[in-house]
Amino acid sequence: MPTTEPRTLTTVAAPTVANGAADAQPLVSVRALDAYFGATRAVRDVSVDFVEGQVTAIIGPSGCGKSTLLRCLNRMHETIAGARTEGEVLLDGKDIYARGVNPIAVRRRIGMVFQRPTPFPTMSIRDNVVAGFRAAGHTAPSRAEQDQIAEWALRRSALWDEVKDRLRESAMALSGGQQQRLCIARALATRPRVLLLDEPTASLDPLSTQKVEELVYELRGDVTVVIVTHNMQQAARVSDRTAFMLLGELVEVAPTTRMFTSPADARTEAYITGRFG
């Protein structure tokens, strides 16, 4: 992989925010986490903090466990037959794997967007956006409330101007990039503390990728974002901190600027200079 890929992003500069991890507050703390598929140990003894309001990128070669780690953060890993985890994931200091914690409540506070856009084909654009919001409350929110949250979430995901005149139409009529931003809007509508993005631009064209990246950049401060990506340039463009995983282990986590200029670990350097992966 060439390290000097032309930058497709001009509006978004590499983050210059000072991000000393020591004084920033971790919103999500992973403590000695192991994740298994049956007997296979896909994530090995990972401990990492995700700082509130920051974007953290997880990079690494295929099969290194980065998606699995991400799916452990909102208890989606356990929905796969034979999958289980050991260790702790603290959200605001409380273990989401503790006894008595409902995974559904966890997923409402930690949203997730997948590699391929997944709009619900039977719902309109508006209904897609409010789908999670509608399911969250004990009583169904009023129509006006739903319209309000739909507009807010669509504006937040920079999709409002493109779809405001066709909210009643099928979400399937949108382009792939629009569908992906719709999925981000749908996740934001539940007002999560954390947003997990699992290679959100892997199936998108460069222009749509740019829009999603800009959106991720915009979300910092409000939402804590963890983004898994194959694309190191993307990690460099959108993230404050970068974590590098290899063979299920977390090799290194550091501020993105330092990670890509002077990585501490030889394996990290080998990966980001394109010697493997």
Add this chain to the structure above:
Amino acid sequence: MNTRMSARMSTRMSTRAPRRSVRARRARSAVMITLTVVAALLATLPLIFILALLLTQGASSLNWAFFTAMPRPVGESGGGMANALAGTVMLITIASALGLPVGIGAGMYLAEHRGGRLASVVRFLSDVLNGLPSIVVGIFAWQFLVRPVHRFSALAGGIALAVMMIPLVTRTTEEMIRLVPDALREAALALGYPRWRTSLTVVLRTALPGIVTGALVAVARIAGETAPLLFTAFGNQFWSTSLTQPISALPLQIFSYAISPYDEWHALAWAGALVLLALVLVISLVAKFATRSRFGSAND
């Protein structure tokens, strides 16, 4: 001899005589295409013949009275099959009311627990039941629903038809639910949907057009069944809508009129067959259009 040899060799070694080989392949391709087109025509030809036959034989006896009048005794001309039509509608309703919930529920179970041991047993038994001769289903219903109460009944006929329907609906429901991408299920779970809500509002809702089609195809399939009704619904000369009384049905009436020695009854049997075919055609057409969901095809 020598030329023939070289011709054969050139077909084998295409690089040496490319034009000849292309021509041979084109010829073979044309023969195969012709054969498959003929097969396709043969496959649909019976329906066209049946339709033409029923139209020529039955259309003349088809009038308003056929739908509204009761059967007349032998020797009187005219009369219709109002009771048989009502009976068929009633039997289909009973069968659907019992068969659709069970079939759809079983299909959902099979799709959601596809790897389980119980699921594979149910799937296998369902396939066996699907292949069971309908007369066997009729005997089964007679043994358990007619014999103990010493009476033929509409309910027994409806249950026999439901037994025919369930495996069909089960398998189509399972197939349709399995067509829903796992990514949608994951997306709903990740939004904080409970499992039941994911299954109902996302998975089932997405698969619904296909499930409705499957249900209609099953209804069309049982609408013309005769054997399961022979010893259950039995048939009835008179108007009846009672669940506990024998009831007439279109296929039963067609059967008894067709084997009778009277020309008027033969004519009515033809008309009845035409109506039955039209009913199945209409249901199939509805099924075809039901697949088009509100927002276009669900599976793209």
